[in-house]
Amino acid sequence: MREMAHLLNLESLTYDEAIKLQLEMASMVSEHDVLESYELFCGVDVAYSNQNAVAVAVIQDKDGRIVEVSKHKCIVRHVYVPGLLFLREAPPMLNAIKGLKSDFDVLLVDGNGRLHPRKFGIACYIGIVLDKPTIGVAKKLLCGQVKRVSGRRVVMLNGDVVGEEVFKNVYVSVGHKISLNTAIEIVKGLTKNGQIPSPILAAHKIANEELGRRG
């Protein structure tokens, strides 16, 4: 296995090297539950203003009350490339999370987990780096096709179930150390009116406020 220091050095990776890293790390992802109950939820998101980025991590309790907020500002290092979002957003997200003093049970990332061309979206990367239960939540379908299975909208890719459209434009997938069903239940429990789960929504709003926008 590679050393963690190498996994964290995304700065100088070429696209080919990044893809190779994804293929290698994809086998490290666990889709098994490691917890039986979840009390504290952390949501992360990144907002931009030209070359400036601000990542925000928010911890909420079961009642949606904010326990802690951590912000991290930096300069954009990579352009956005579909399938390689982690190069651009994982470093700032990890730094924001690193600034948290409190611990949390599960992380919700704005972006896909296994719902990805190589079964390794940004939520998988962050989950493995932190070695924590992580869920990917996206608002658009990156790949695969939605198939209706007994009332549910399952996302299929190459014959595999890689995620589910829990609400309109809300795609959930496994990041790490959690099962898809548990991830879906957690997202459903944290959403209001079919929106993006509360912790991510809060992080999104705070990140934009930090850039002087209205929320």
Added chain:
DNA sequence: GCGACAG
């Protein structure tokens, strides 16, 4: 070659 493409 053409279209699609998380944020």
Added chain:
DNA sequence: ATCTTGTCGC
């Protein structure tokens, strides 16, 4: 993601 006014609908 970000740039942006009014407008349609619940």
